[in-house]
Each structure stands twice: as C-alpha cells, then as structure tokens.
Amino acid sequence: MGNAKQNKQSQKNGDSAKAKRDRRQKREEYRAAMKQEGVAELPRKKFYRQRAHANPFSDHRLVYPPHPDMMDWSVLYPDYAVDEPKEDTPAPAQESSEQSVQEGQQETSPESQSQSIVSLNPRKLSKQVEVADIGCGFGGLLVALAPLMPDTLILGLEIRVSVTQFVEDRIKALRLKHKDTQAYRNVGVLRANTMKFLPNFFHKGQLTKIFICFPDPHFKARKHKQRIVSTTLNSEYAYVMRPGGVVYTITDVLDLHEWMVQHFTAHPSFERVSEEEVENDPCVGVMKTETEEGKKVERNKGNKYVALFRRLPDPEW
Amino acid sequence: MAAVDVPYHLVKACRGIIFAARGSDIHSFNSSFEHISTWKYPSAKGETQSEAQSSPAPEGPPAKRRKLEEGEEPASNGREASSANVNGQGKPKGWQDSNPALETPWIQGLYITSDGHHVVAITNSDKTIWVFEHDGAGNLKQLSQRPMPKRPCALAIMPDDRVLLSADKFGDVYALPLTPSDHLPIPSQHTLISRSVTPGTPSTTGGSTPIPRLKADETVVHTKRNLKALENQKKAALERKQPIAQDNRPQFEHALLLGHVSMLTAICVAQATSPVDGKTRTYILTGDRDEHIRVSRGALAQAHVIEGFCMGHEEFVSRLCMVKPASGQGNDVLVSGGGDDDLYSWDLVHNKLVGKAPLLPRVQEVVGEEANKLAVTRIVAQKDEKGSWVWVICERVPALFRYQLQEDSTLRHSETIKIPGNPLDVAILGTSSSTRLLVAMEPSEQGFSSLLVVEKASEGETDWKQTPVPNLPEGSAPGGVKIGAEELRKILYTTESLRKLTDFD
Numbered sequence: 071m072g073n074a075k076q077n078k079q080s081q082k083n084g085d086s087a088k089a090k091r092d093r094r095q096k097r098e099e100y101r102a103a104m105k106q107e108g109v110a111e112l113p114r115k116k117f118y119r120q121r122a123h124a125n126p127f128s129d130h131r132l133v134y135p136p137h138p139d140m141m142d143w144s145v146l147y148p149d150y151a152v153d154e155p156k157e158d159t160p161a162p163a164q165e166s167s168e169q170s171v172q173e174g175q176q177e178t179s180p181e182s183q184s185q186s187i188v189s190l191n192p193r194k195l196s197k198q199v200e201v202a203d204i205g206c207g208f209g210g211l212l213v214a215l216a217p218l219m220p221d222t223l224i225l226g227l228e229i230r231v232s233v234t235q236f237v238e239d240r241i242k243a244l245r246l247k248h249k250d251t252q253a254y255r256n257v258g259v260l261r262a263n264t265m266k267f268l269p270n271f272f273h274k275g276q277l278t279k280i281f282i283c284f285p286d287p288h289f290k291a292r293k294h295k296q297r298i299v300s301t302t303l304n305s306e307y308a309y310v311m312r313p314g315g316v317v318y319t320i321t322d323v324l325d326l327h328e329w330m331v332q333h334f335t336a337h338p339s340f341e342r343v344s345e346e347e348v349e350n351d352p353c354v355g356v357m358k359t360e361t362e363e364g365k366k367v368e369r370n371k372g373n374k375y376v377a378l379f380r381r382l383p384d385p386e387w
Numbered sequence: 388m389a390a391v392d393v394p395y396h397l398v399k400a401c402r403g404i405i406f407a408a409r410g411s412d413i414h415s416f417n418s419s420f421e422h423i424s425t426w427k428y429p430s431a432k433g434e435t436q437s438e439a440q441s442s443p444a445p446e447g448p449p450a451k452r453r454k455l456e457e458g459e460e461p462a463s464n465g466r467e468a469s470s471a472n473v474n475g476q477g478k479p480k481g482w483q484d485s486n487p488a489l490e491t492p493w494i495q496g497l498y499i500t501s502d503g504h505h506v507v508a509i510t511n512s513d514k515t516i517w518v519f520e521h522d523g524a525g526n527l528k529q530l531s532q533r534p535m536p537k538r539p540c541a542l543a544i545m546p547d548d549r550v551l552l553s554a555d556k557f558g559d560v561y562a563l564p565l566t567p568s569d570h571l572p573i574p575s576q577h578t579l580i581s582r583s584v585t586p587g588t589p590s591t592t593g594g595s596t597p598i599p600r601l602k603a604d605e606t607v608v609h610t611k612r613n614l615k616a617l618e619n620q621k622k623a624a625l626e627r628k629q630p631i632a633q634d635n636r637p638q639f640e641h642a643l644l645l646g647h648v649s650m651l652t653a654i655c656v657a658q659a660t661s662p663v664d665g666k667t668r669t670y671i672l673t674g675d676r677d678e679h680i681r682v683s684r685g686a687l688a689q690a691h692v693i694e695g696f697c698m699g700h701e702e703f704v705s706r707l708c709m710v711k712p713a714s715g716q717g718n719d720v721l722v723s724g725g726g727d728d729d730l731y732s733w734d735l736v737h738n739k740l741v742g743k744a745p746l747l748p749r750v751q752e753v754v755g756e757e758a759n760k761l762a763v764t765r766i767v768a769q770k771d772e773k774g775s776w777v778w779v780i781c782e783r784v785p786a787l788f789r790y791q792l793q794e795d796s797t798l799r800h801s802e803t804i805k806i807p808g809n810p811l812d813v814a815i816l817g818t819s820s821s822t823r824l825l826v827a828m829e830p831s832e833q834g835f836s837s838l839l840v841v842e843k844a845s846e847g848e849t850d851w852k853q854t855p856v857p858n859l860p861e862g863s864a865p866g867g868v869k870i871g872a873e874e875l876r877k878i879l880y881t882t883e884s885l886r887k888l889t890d891f892d
Binding site: 126127129136137138265266267269270274287289294295297300301302303304305306308309322323324325332333336337338339367370371372373384385387 | 557558559579580581582603604606607609643645646647648649668677678679683684686689691692693695696698699700701887888
C-alpha cells in the first residue's frame with residue numbers, strides 16, 4: 071500500500087503542489103476575512119480541514135496555564151466576567167515566547183486566544199466551566215448542548231489547531247447571529263492536549279460532565295497507548311470531576327467501546343450507569359445525533375455504542 | 388576522541404557503609420574508604436545482549452517506537468522489528484560503537500532501604516530492577532533480578548521497606564514486593580490496566596482467546612483505501628489463524644498503581660499530617676517531564692486517587708525531595724527542581740507553592756553570566772543542630788549549592804562550594820555533629836579521583852575541606868576499558884535533554 075501511495079504522489083507532484091498553494095492561499099484569505107469583527111456568517115469547514123490524527127505524546131506548540139488559577143476564562147466567556155479587565159499583567163504562558171515568531175504556522179494556537187488565556191491575575195467569572203467535551207472536533211455537540219444547558223459553562227477541547235479555529239469562528243458567528251437572545255454565550259473552545267494538561271485547566275472536582283465522543287480508535291495494538299481512555303488516565307478524569315459527575319462515551323467502533331468499558335469499570339473511581347438511566351438522559355440523544363461523527367455514522371448506517379460512567383466518591387483513608 | 392576513566396556516578400551511604408556505582412559495577416567501602424566488595428553485572432553470554440549498547444539518553448516522548456530487545460516478544464510479527472531498525476529514530480550518532488564499556492547496562496539508580504538490610508539498583512538498557520541483601524558489613528547478595536516492561540526512571544521504597552515503587556519512562560508506576568517471595572498488600576481488583584499492555588486480549592477475561600477479531604469493520608471504515616486495507620487484514624488474519632495476542636507482562640508479582648501520559652522523572656514517598664483531622668497519611672509524589680507533580684494516595688489500594696497536583700513549574704521536573712523542618716515541628720516540606728530557574732518549595736497537604744528560591748544566579752556565579760538555563764540533577768536533604776539544609780547539584784555545573792530551609796518553609800541560599808569536576812551524585816556521610824559529604828563527579832582533570840569528600844572539620848571553620856578519595860579499586864571500569872569522553876558525557880548528562888525544544892512543531 072505504501073508503494074502505491076508513493077508512486078501516485080510522485081506522479082501528481084507537480085499538479086498537487088500548485089493546487090496545494092492555491093488552496094492554502096484561499097484558506098488564508100478566507101480566514102483573514104473571518105477575523106474581521108462583526109462577521110456573522112458561519113465558517114465553512116472546507117477552509118479548516120486538518121488531518122484527523124494528532125500525536126498526544128508530542129510536545130506541539132501548546133499554550134496552557136502553569137496553574138488553573140492562571141487561566142483567564144473571560145477570554146472565552148466574556149459575558150460571565152464579574153469584574154473589569156485588569157491592567158496589563160505579564161502572562162507567563164508556556165511556550166508563549168515563540169508566538170510572535172511563529173505566527174501563522176500550523177502548530178500555533180488559534181490567533182485570537184493565544185496571547186491572553188494565561189494571566190497572573192485573571193478576571194473572575196460568575197461561574198466556572200462544568201462541562202467539557204474532550205476532542206470536540208468541529209463543535210457539533212457544543213452547539214447542541216448550549217441551548218440545552220443555558221446556565222452552564224461548556225468547554226470544547228480540541229488538539230488540532232485548524233479545527234479549534236473553526237469552532238472558535240463558529241461560536242463567534244453564532245453569538246453574533248443570536249445577539250437578541252444572548253444564546254451561545256455559554257460555550258467556548260480551547261486548543262489543548264487533555265491527555266497531558268487537564269489539571270492545568272481545571273481544579274479538583276470542577277466538572278460535572280465529560281463527553282468523549284467518537285475518539286480516535288487507534289486500531290493498531292501498538293497505538294492503543296494513545297487512546298484517550300485508559301485506567302491510568304481515568305484517574306485524571308476522576309480528579310477533575312466531582313462525585314456524581316458522569317463521563318459520556320460514544321463510538322462506532324465496537325472494539326474501542328469494549329476497551330473504554332473495560333478501562334472505566336476497572337477503575338475504582340467509576341461505575342457504569344444503568345441502561346435505563348442512559349435512555350432517559352437527554353444528553354445521550356444529543357450526543358448520538360448532533361456530533362459530526364454521529365451524523366456521518368448515521369449516513370453510513372453504522373452502529374453507535376454508548377456507555378456512561380459515574381464518578382464515585384473517594385473512599386475514606 | 389580522548390579516552391577517559393569511567394567515573395563513579397552514584398553514591399549512597401548507610402550506617403558507616405558506602406555504596407558507589409561505577410558503570411555497571413557496585414562497590415562498597417567502609418567509612419575510611421577501604422574497599423569491601425564489588426558486585427559486577429553478570430557478563431554471561433546470552434544473558435545480556437547486544438542491545439545493551441542502546442544509549443540511555445532519554446528519547447523524548449515515551450511512546451517512541453524503539454528497537455526490540457532479545458527476549459522480548461516481537462509485537463505481532465517480524466515486520467515491526469525490522470521497520471524499527473530502519474527508522475532507528477532518536478539513536479545518537481555512533482551508538483553502534485562496540486566499546487565494551489557500553490555493552491553492559493549501566494547502573495542508573497541506587498537505593499537503600501531505611502533499615503539498611505537491602506540495596507536496590509536499576510540498570511538502564513535492560514530495564515531491570517535488582518535487589519540485594521546487605522549483611523550490614525558491606526557485602527551484597529543478589530536476591531532478585533526483575534526486568535520491567537518499560538525502562539524505570541526512578542524508584543521509591545515504601546516506609547515499611549516491603550514495597551518498591553518503580554516509575555518508568557512510559558509514565559506508569561508499578562508496585563513490587565521488595566523480596567519476590569513476599570506479596571503486595573493490594574487486593575487484585577484494585578490493579579489498573581496499563582496502556583502498554585497491548586495484546587488484543589482484555590486482561591480481565593483471561594485465558595480464552597479464540598480467533599483474533601478485527602478491530603474495524605465495514606460499518607467503521609468507508610473510504611476505498613481503508614476498505615481495501617480492511618480486506619487485506621482479513622485475509623492476513625485467516626492465514627495466520629494463530630491468535631496474535633500474547634502477554635508481555637512480567638511474570639513476577641507487580642501491580643500498576645498509577646500513570647501519567649508523560650515520561651516520569653522522579654518519584655518520592657512522603658508522610659504528612661493533616662491539620663484538619665490530625666491524621667498522618669502517606670503520599671506518593673510523581674514528577675514528570677510536562678511540569679507536573681502529582682500527589683496520589685500512598686495507601687496502595689487507593690493509589691489511583693489523585694489528592695492534588697503541585698502546579699507551577701514551567702519546565703520539566705527532575706527531582707523531588709522531602710525536607711524536615713529545622714524545628715522538628717510540622718510537616719516535611721517538598722522541594723522540587725528541574726529545568727526552571729528556581730527551586731520550588733511546597734506545602735504538600737494543601738498542594739500550595741510556598742516559595743521559589745533563585746538558583747540560576749547561583750549557577751551563573753560558577754559558570755558565567757552567559758548560562759541561561761539549568762537542569763537540577765540532585766536535591767539532597769541534610770539536617771543538623773544548626774538547621775535543615777538542602778544540597779543541590781546541576782548538570783555540568785562544578786559546584787554544590789547549599790540552601791537553608793527557613794521557618795516559613797522557603798529556601799535561602801547559604802553557600803556555593805566549587806569542586807574540581809562536574810558533580811554526578813551526593814551522599815551525606817556521618818552524623819549531625821559535623822557535616823561530611825561524599826560527592827561523585829566527573830573530574831575535570833584526568834587521573835583525579837572521581838570520589839571527593841567535602842567536609843567542615845569543625846564548627847568554627849568557614850572553609851570546606853575537599854579530599855579526593857584515594858586507592859579506589861583498580862581496573863573497575865566496566866570491562867577494564869576506557870571510554871570516549873563524549874560517549875561518557877552522553878551517558879552521564881541526560882537531564883537537560885528533557886527540556887522541550889522551542890523550535891519543535
């Protein structure tokens with residue numbers, strides 16, 4: 071397979087290089103236009119495509135606070151800020167020094183956020199993020215959950231830069247479009263590698279719901295260690311969740327479903343939520359139908375495997 | 388390339404006996420540095436293999452594909468092994484040099500139980516944990532040899548001296564009984580499943596693995612190419628018939644306690660008393676390359692519960708050390724260091740940063756203003772009548788830095804002692820009445836001893852007396868050979884390479 075691919079590539083090399091240049095140019099023009107203030111038009115996915123996988127073990131060029139207290143959430147949820155913007159405080163963001171040099175590169179974080187999410191003295195919000203969609207992709211679930219939980223702050227986390235930018239532009243456009251109803255003020259998106267940096271963003275017991283929808287299946291046994299669910303990583307999910315909170319998982323890959331069930335049930339901090347309760351949970355329906363992957367699976371008449379896990383209280387010690 | 392002697396690189400002291408590792412050997416001495424015994428890495432052919440040449444330098448992210456070692460099952464088929472060979476990523480240039488000094492795994496860590504009855508060592512390229520019985524007079528008897536699934540980076544010994552905690556490059560922490568005949572005090576249902584256990588069999592169902600089921604099916608993949616690949620996989624599976632699943636877990640008793648998705652660099656067991664209920668609890672502290680210090684419950688059956696994180700480092704963490712307050716009152720203070728310019732001190736129970744003590748300016752005083760970064764390689768606590776102290780050494784900085792723990796749990800620099808070589812390890816010798824240190828170093832001059840005693844003869848003195856340790860056993864370099872200076876440094880100085888590259892995409 072590898073050989074065939076190479077041949078094909080070298081044949082098309084001349085054409086595709088030009089096509090690639092054109093595409094990139096169009097993409098840049100489009101993104102620049104989207105950056106203009108007051109654009110209420112919803113972004114178009116074709117200008118934000120990015121390969122489907124990102125290596126969670128790589129360092130990437132991530133921006134994250136060294137401590138959750140240094141996260142300025144008002145950048146994402148300005149309508150919930152309860153105090154005035156503080157006088158300019160130096161932001162010792164991780165890796166932030168390269169931002170200016172590397173501007174425009176694929177690996178940098180969405181331009182609009184990178185300079186300000188980390189602050190020594192962040193503005194306070196009237197409430198904190200309680201729902202996280204880990205690997206939110208193009209944001210279908212976020213947008214569907216926003217009106218369902220209008221009083222809850224919902225955060226999408228995505229490791230791919232372009233895709234994060236899409237969601238950011240999408241939220242921006244939606245907020246503008248629904249100016250009169252103030253809708254979508256409660257959703258935000260961040261570029262992050264949650265497998266490594268969840269505790270940089272959230273305090274202990276902060277979250278009530280975590281969604282893990284159609285995660286990368288990593289079919290090869292050698293790649294299983296990159297899966298976003300594992301017993302050891304589940305300890306971190308347990309840490310950021312309050313007892314009673316629920317982890318929602320859905321996938322179209324049976325093997326991955328079984329893996330997630332096995333790894334969550336093997337973890338003493340979680341129990342599987344009963345069939346009956348799953349059926350009555352309104353979030354489950356949304357998760358099945360509103361995620362981009364969910365729609366794709368629907369079109370292809372695939373299966374959807376759902377499993378929910380409740381965070382149990384920690385035992386005395 | 389200049390050939391140099393292999394220096395001592397690890398030192399530990401226990402009740403008048405000194406253990407010092409040099410290459411793959413462990414030597415013991417009495418307090419007047421008379422040689423007692425030597426343990427040599429078994430050189431039997433077939434037992435150790437050529438793979439041992441592989442450099443112990445950290446290879447970046449733990450997930451990196453690496454050359455399979457003999458005795459390890461190939462993961463599914465021969466293809467992986469060969470393709471990994473071709474890739475050969477991350478191997479430093481010249482790693483194929485067949486220097487006998489590099490063929491045997493080096494001792495990477497040396498530990499002594501609190502009762503002094505056991506010595507534990509980790510060797511690097513064979514990923515093995517060795518336990519020795521110590522007769523109290525410097526003689527070691529090898530009790531066990533346990534190869535771990537991934538390379539251990541650091542060990543801790545539980546306060547009861549019965550359980551070892553091994554933190555590995557993959558990010559996992561395993562508990563092992565100190566002596567293999569013993570058992571772990573952990574009910575089996577509390578054992579987690581490692582991400583590194585990759586065979587297709589769920590480990591809980593045990594036993595029956597009929598036909599390997601393909602992970603994907605037509606409902607999952609749709610593109611032409613993926614469908615084609617799926618068809619090929621099916622064909623291959625039918626031809627193979629044998630289940631591909633196999634178990635690469637160690638055969639000795641062990642339990643996975645916790646894991647980071649990041650390379651672990653340090654592990655430490657601490658005890659602290661809660662101001663709320665007055666109860667004293669044990670904690671497991673783990674430091675990683677991604678700036679985290681995780682605080683987990685030290686009750687082994689509950690080690691999956693994260694009590695908190697000590698967040699604040701902005702570069703890798705490489706060392707953790709518990710320091711007793713001078714007054715003897717109150718909890719020990721956690722001191723951490725790594726790639727940051729400062730040493731951090733923490734209130735463990737509240738996961739609160741208490742203070743930062745500048746270290747970079749002190750380093751600059753030794754190596755020059757142009758130094759703009761540092762990598763802490765050791766933090767060692769020492770307590771005497773005059774106070775509670777912390778000794779710090781940094782990679783390639785020929786000095787010992789002494790800090791004093793203040794009453795408010797912060798650290799204050801007290802003095803810097805320049806030494807004739809780059810320090811590799813420090814051990815506190817002697818009692819509290821006089822301060823006496825043993826330093827292992829890479830001497831800056833050839834022919835100079837690599838062990839140095841640094842002491843303050845009497846209390847009134849301000850100068851530190853430095854005495855090289857003479858009469859080291861001859862020919863104790865691995866295989867009695869010299870090693871290229873560059874090669875040696877590649878093995879000895881691996882901490883700075885934990886730093887993230889800023890030009891990395």
